[in-house]
Amino acid sequence: MSLRYLGTEGFTVSSIGLGAMGMSELYGARNDEESIATIQRALDLGINLIDTADFYGLGHNEELIGKAIRGRREQAVISVKFGQLRTPDGGWGPIDASPKYVRQAIEGSLKRLGVDTIDFYFPTRVDPKVPIEDTISAVAELVQQGKVRYVGLSEVSPSTIRKAHAIHPISAVQAEYSLWSRDPEDEVLPTLRELGIGFIAYSPLSRGFLSGQIKSPNDFAPDDFRRHSPRFQGENFQRNLELVDRVKELADKKGCKPAQFALAWVLAQGDDIVPIVGTKRRAYLEENLGALNVQLRKDDLARINELVPRNAVAGERYAAQLLAAVNG
Secondary structure, eight states: EEEETTTTTEEEESSSSSGGGGGGSSOOOOOOHHHHHHHHHHHHHTOOEEEEEEEEGGGHHHHHHHHTTTTTTOOOOEEEEEOOETTTSEEEEEOOOOOOHHHHHHHHHHHTTTSEEEEEEEEESSTTTSSSHHHEEEEEHHHTTTTTEEEEEEEEOHHHHHHHHHHHHHEEEEEOBTTTGGGTTTTTHHHHHHHHHHHEEEEETTGGHHHHHOOOGGGGTHHHHHHGGGGGHHHHHHHHHHHHHHHHHHHHHSSSHHHHHHHHHHTTOOOOOEEEOOOOHHHHHOOOOOGGGGOOOOOHHHHHHHOOOOTTTOOHHHHHHHHSSSSO
């Protein structure tokens, strides 16, 4: 497994990371035994970046990761998001990125994970009630206390990146990025490269659509949140299936799977970009890592832009309420 260096503070991670959210909720039923085996298999294969949040599964996700890395802490780089409040019944509350909540949240995460330090810590979204300078100052205090190693941001605008970076060095910014979600190319990625900050791409397979495994909305479990995603509904679904066929055509010519091809595309966008693949099964994890063996040349990338142009995807990536919280 090759490594990539994000930011200027020494944050070093595997070229592909593992996103653990689906192991706890939103993507169908849990299977803790298989999920733990998947995390451990990722470590075996050289993946060290494990991405979670304190609100995934109301803390279940952190506890799961804690069990999986027990005795192997030195092999894992743990990335934790905070700030999304949940109700006791699993509902979704507002964002809280206040200094008070930051100090409270870190203690809960450390306990659930069973660790002394979190490697990468950052607010999941900007709290409209709290200046980003106040949030990052609170996280910076945790760095000084040895509870956090590196500081990040998620789904933020260039102006927010600059304000936060002036308070404490930001090692990486996380945002959705794939063949179908290329907005970061406009302003975010240029800003990060100007400032020497890395980029972590979540949903590099567009929530599994680019894997080619999804043929119908009926493929989703009843509680799978993708049933309510604009890109997976009605005419949008059918139009996007046509784009998947184009990706499959390109992948076939390269002798790889569509998911591998889509991940290879993200990896080819720069050595300062690390995609995190969300899976709870060892078989898909191992398949995804085949992307590291797919080499895309300039003519390949040009052909991709012809067949899958930047704005070809139908539908927004989130419903309106969630979309309003990104690029804060």
